[in-house]
Amino acid sequence: MSAEKIILFDGVCNLCNGAINFIIKHDPKAQFKFASLQGATGQKLLAKHHINPKETASIVLIEPERVSVKSSAALRIAKYLDRGYPLLYGFMIIPGFIRNAVYDFIAANRYKWFGKKNSCMIPTPELKSRFLD
Numbered sequence: 001m002s003a004e005k006i007i008l009f010d011g012v013c014n015l016c017n018g019a020i021n022f023i024i025k026h027d028p029k030a031q032f033k034f035a036s037l038q039g040a041t042g043q044k045l046l047a048k049h050h051i052n053p054k055e056t057a058s059i060v061l062i063e064p065e066r067v068s069v070k071s072s073a074a075l076r077i078a079k080y081l082d083r084g085y086p087l088l089y090g091f092m093i094i095p096g097f098i099r100n101a102v103y104d105f106i107a108a109n110r111y112k113w114f115g116k117k118n119s120c121m122i123p124t125p126e127l128k129s130r131f132l133d
Helices: 014-025 040-048 070-079 085-093 096-114
Strands: 005-009 032-036 059-062 067-069
Touching (some): 005 014, 014 096, 032 040
Antiparallel strands (some): 005 059, 059 067
């Protein structure tokens, strides 16, 4: 697992599931692997990297050289996508406390605005190899 880029996401959040589907669509090199925060792999990786899931309730990017959470994770993911999405990485110049305030506001309201599933998403057979649980 050490050379992979792994995205941990809230598997019951409709917004998060939509984001994962978007990433898959715009990741033609299949650079990312995925695991839900609620699954065994996600829980193991959170513990390994000393990340409190209650403080980072939606997205974590684990790369070989770093771990990113919240807005930094989202912007670092954009950096690897196709089309013009890597340009979004330029928003890293905005101080993290500002980016994360916006991120936290959206994350705090995501279930109310976008809904919630009863269970984690189940990948299609074609995508199953990209999901770690």
